[in-house]
Every structure is written in structure tokens, then in C-alpha cells.
Amino acid sequence: MRSATKSARAIAVSGAAVLALTACSPGQGGSAGGQSSDTYTWWDPYPQHQKSSGWAKRVAKCGDEAGVTIERTAYDTTALTNQALLAAQEGTAPDIMLLDNPAVSTLADTGMLTTMKEFGLDTSGIDANLLSAGVVDGKEYGVPVGANTLALYYNKDVLDAAGVDPASVEDWDSLTAALEKVTGAGKKGITFAGIGTEEGSFQFLPWFWGAGADLRDLDSPQAREALELWTGWRNKGYAPASVINNSQNTTWEEFLTGDFGFAVNGTWQVDSAKEAKFATGVVQIPGKDGGVAPTPTGGEFITAPVQKDTGRYDVTHKIVRCMTTPEGMVETAKTFAYYIPPTKAGQDRLLEDEPDLKPWVDAVRSAKGRTGDNLGTDYPKISEPLWTAVQKSLSGAEKPKEALAEAQSTAKGEVG
Template identity: 75%
Template sequence: MQHTVRHPRRKPTTLAAAAALALVGVGVLGACSSGGGAGGPGASGGSDDTYTWWDPYPQHDASSDWAGRVQACGEEAGVTIERTAYDTTALTNQALLAAQEGASPDVILLDNPAVSTLADTGMLTTVEEFGLDTSAIDQNLLDAGVVDGAAYGIPIGANTLSLYYNAEVLADAGVDPESIGDWDSLTAALKKVTEAGHKGITFAGIGTEEGSFQFLPWFWGAGADLTDLDSPEAVEALELWTGWLDKGYAPNSVINNSQNTTWEEFLTGDFGFVENGTWQVNSAADAGFETGIVQLPGKDGGVAPAPTGGEFIVAPVQEDTDRYETTRAIVECMTTPEGFVETANTFAYYIPPTQDGQTALLEESPELEPWVEAVNSAKGRTSDGLGTDYPVISEALWTAVQNALSGAASPADALATAQADAESGTH
């Protein structure tokens, strides 16, 4: 079936947009590489039998399973794919520049917070215009790519955060992980762990997007909203973290910890808990001690919404609209239930964004059920309608976390400053 795709007028890409992308383009997740580009700039608007593809996985070279999968979808569509891999920040900035020059690739895979910024420039087609069916995609995952009610891409999968625990440490401290269901029970568990001579919990409070990413489950779990950074609920969340430091339940190193650093700390076997993501599943299985997962708890119980990580597949506007039919076939190949599971396994692990895909994944790997539950409770960082304002708000938030953890300001004062900074820097 033919679908007509309008060619929207591209908005000029501003320096502010580029700066915003530099903020959201930080390599937040283990699946998002921080390495250099691979393959060189891909020429856009290729021949009829060559289609251009950009993704943020330079760690997967031309001989990798991932590259083979991309080429297989090209073959299924009857074309060759010319793939170029950049690191996350370079990819989003390169996409903006390419759009300015009218040289966008046919397909881009990019970190989900960047979708709204690219869409705001007018350089992306909507999934409706492109004739793609998103009815099976979980709404909480699709929302990360929605701008003004229109979806601009399809998630190829999602990853998120939970609490890993060291079963041996918890047993020695007399802590039943199933007893942890809210902030009070978690803090009580940390008290027992430290009293037993172990370290309590480590997390990433670093002054980058990773710091915001790790703080958001506690922020949202308190009932706070990113449009109101200094609400009483937000203050409670930051007081939880500072209280753990004050009591010795978390080390001072969290102020500078990245997510990789927290994982290295956890693998020493000294900690009861670490906040980390789906991408550590294989490493946890190979740890020198038994590990388990508990969901990040909300303040008063239930699973706290954690932010979603993962990439969206998007289709930039092309002057030659005849290319869209083949591009659609490539995208559809990547987003079948089987394709979602293959992506999940390639990146160990992305959780498929559809119920059918999740069911198929659990048939292969039933131990991933806690992660499916976590993703089902997650939310996109831009899905509260923040769009291109998110990077400014996030920077204000991680700065507040830094100021509070370091003792430079109280949680309330740090967040009041953050709210003022966010208001002055957003639309």
C-alpha cells in the first residue's frame, strides 16, 4: 500500500538545539557507546539500491551480529544498507548538521531524549505520515518520541534501572529482599547491612545526565514532577539520598560515580545494593557471588517509575519521497516481534516494546521477568511534554543533586535554585 508523506518545512537548527543535544547525548546507558565513530560519514540520498543508516553503536563493527542484522533487513527490502556508526553525542549533532545541508540519511537510530529535539527542527517524518503501525507499542515507551501529540519514531527496545543486591551480604545481615517495598523498608535494610559490617548502597550521583537518570526513580517515586523541581516531594527524594550519606549507608564516592563506577564497586562484593540497569544482566550472572533484583520502590510502596533508556528508529525527511516505501520496509523488518527479541539478545538486554515481544523474550529468558516489570513501570524522560526543555531541566536537577550531596546547600535550597535555573532556561 502506498502512503503519502508530506515534506514539512525544516526549521533552522539553532545553537541552543545543538547544545541541548550535547546534554542528552551523554552515554547514559551501557548499551550507548561513548567510543568514536566507525565507518566514516555516510553519504545521504544514496542510489536506488543503497540506503543510508546511522546508529550509535560504533562498538559493533561490520563483522558483528548487529551489523549483520541491519544488512539482513536491507536484503529483505531488496537494497544494500550503507551503515555509519557514531557515538551518541556525535550522532545527534551530525544529524542536525545533515538536515541543515539536506543530506539526512534514510534511517537513524538515536537515543530517545534526542527524538523531540530533532522533531522540533522539522527534519523527521511522523510515524503516521510514514504509514507505520504503532498500535502494539507500549504507550509508556512510545511516549518518549511523542511531540505535540505526534509520534516521531518507534522504540527498538528499552532498558531501565532496578536495584541489584548481593544475596550473601543480605543473608549475613538478616535482610529478606522480599521485605523491601518502600523507602522505609529499604532504609531499614541498609541499616542492617552496615551494622553487619558491610557497605549499604552505591549509586551514580555524578554531575551529568547519568546523575539525573539515576535520581529520577526516587524523584518520581516521591510523586515529584520535572516541571516543579522544588516541590515538597522533590525535596523528600533528595533528602533520602543525603540522609543515606549522612548515616554512612552510601559512600561519599557517589558524588562522582558514573554507572560504570558503581558497578565496579558492587562487584567488589562489599555492597548490599547497587542501582544499575538491564545492561548489567550478564555481568551480574558472572559475579563471584549470588545476585538478585528488587524493584526500585516508591516512597509509600509500589514500583517507582524509572526512566527509559534505549534508541528510537526514525525516518528523516527526504527530498526524494519515492525512497520512503523501501525505508518503511526496512523499519518494519526491524520492528517485528521476532526483530525486537533479536535486538534484546544482541544488546543483552533490551526489553521489547510490545507485549508480544516481551512474551517471546520471556519464553527464551524467563529470568528477565523483573526487568520486563521494571520497563512496564518506566517512563520516558521527555514524556511529560517537556520536549526540548528536558536537557535544561535535567542539568538543573543534576546540579541540585551535586550541591546537596556535597553539602554545599540543603536539599531544599539546592532544588529552589534548580527550579529558578530551569524557569530561566526553558521556553
């Protein structure tokens, strides 16, 4: 999950109404229907990457290697999911489709995606924690082309002035103690995105999971501990009032002012952090009692929609293979600057060229898919009540216990 131009992708998808939306990027278009034998259709959620971009050239190159032309169409993530649902109804799916990982289960539920076993793609090298976002009822419906996740960025100048060693942040107590020192030194403690959208759930999940909570039990004692942590920071002034409305983008803008000790944000800010006017660093989000908290994975899966002409799968397989070799995944990582390859081989190759990315590789290796634990299409029905509870608690409208009890009741009614 990313911010800035990609923040709209953070909205969780559901299989509700199918909207006939068109959001092709300039200079790109075409229909998934009526494919010719030398042209293969490709949909992805990157409209910001125009035909002349490194990404577009990378896609075209994989087509060239397979001996065909790729006709690429780019949509905003939400529009892509809606368009895919429409294509499922009309039988006009593209040959290849990249989906934001929580959407994979939604599209698999329609029957429009081949399983990777049916498609003949070996997934044994993909990290299981990353692959899980595309697994429904034990079947794999795609593979990640890369992953991003969350960690704690810190302002070294602010921490030095407050006498805080970032290495001392090992659990919730030590992090809270660091925030107390930073605010005591006249600076601001931590900023995060508590907005009432999927971005809010995305940022809360490391603390929720780090307490040992389960998404099917939103009002457990562990869940309450996580929400009490965030709410306590807000009430003590360790986190600003703005977190209630902060997106991940506005959170980052706050951090770049140089006033904050810490910010929860993602891999996609690596380049921006290098350009900051102060020295920055990264530490993992700690679990309540120590260790690294599981963080949610963002990033897209490459999928192969079902085709009436199954003879097309051979070439599609070549294109997908081009994208998912260790070399191919490193090339994708470098093209986007914030993707971590989903295989150990790819990660190791990336670190040979970019050793500073090790904290992010470590974070991705311990990350967890939001639709994992076989939540599938139930995840959006759980996520919205969760972010609503976070909003109510941070705003003071309800105590954490009451807010989460209401969230659990709502989610149980939706999921059944």
C-alpha cells in the same frame, strides 16, 4: 542509558551549536547525500559494534530482505546528534537513523523527521509509556527498538548475613531499614551514580518520581523528600562518599567488589551480574509509600528522516518493519543482551527464552520517558539544574531545600 563504553551517551543533548564531527567506526563510512536506488543509508550510535558484529549483520539482513544494500555509519551518541543537526541544515539526512530517546524531540524540532503517521507505520502495539519519549505535541516521531531501565541489584550473600529478605523491600522505609542492617553487619549499604551529568539525573529520577514529584516543579515537597532520602543515606554512611562522582560504570565496579548490599543499575549489567563472584538478584526500586517507582527509559528510537525523494519511503518502511516485528525486537534484545522489547508480544516471546529477565520486563513496563509529559526539548534545560542540585546536596554545599529552589529558578529561567 548504559554505562562503560556507552557512558558518553548519557550527556543530554540540546539544539545549541552544531559541530561537524566525524566518528565513523572502522570500516564504515559514506555520506547520506546522493543515495542510489539500491543503497539505503543508516546511522546509529553503536560504534563499538563493528562490521562483523551480530548487530551489523542484523542491520544488513533487514536490507537484504528489502532487496537493497544498507550503508551503515556509526557514531558516538553525542556526535550522532550533532551530525544529524548538521544534516538537517544541509538536507543530507540518512534514510534511517537510530537516536537515543531524549534526542528524538531535539531532531523533531528541526523538522527533519517524519511522523510515524506520515511514514505509515502502525505504532498501536508499542507500549505507550515507552513510545511517549518520541511523542512531541501529540505526534510520534519514531518507535523504540527496545528499552532498558534501572532497578536494584542486590548481593544475596551480604543480605543473608545481615538478615535482610530482599522481598521485604517494599517502600523507602523498608529499604532504609535494610541498609541499616547491612551496615550494622559490617558491610556497605547502597551505591548509586550521583555524578554531575545526565547519568546523575537518570539515576535520581526513580526516587524523584517515586515521591510523586514533577520535573516542572523541582522544589516541590515531593522533590525535597527524594533528595533528602539520598542525602540522608550519604550522611548516615549507608551510601559511600564516592556516589558524588560515581558514573553508572564505577557504581557497578563498586558493587562487584562484593562489599555492598544494593546497587542502582541497569538492564545492561544482566550478563555481568551472572558472572559475579557472589549470588545476585534484582528487586524493583520502590516508591516512597510502596509500589514500583517509575524508572527512566533508556534505549534508542528508529526514525525516518524526511527525504526529498519520497519514493524511497516504501523500501525504508520495509527495513523499519523488519526491525520492529515482535520477532525482530526479540532478535535485537538478544543481540544486545540488555534490551527489552517495547511491545507485550515481544516481551512475552523474550520471556519464553529468558525467564530470568522478568524483573526487567516488569521494570520496563512501569518505566517512563525522560522527555515524556510533553517536555520535549525542555528536558535538558531541566535535567542539568536537577543534577546540579543533587551534587550540591550530596556534597553538603547546600541543604536539599535550598539546592532545589535554586534548581527550579534556573530551570524556569531556561524553559520560560
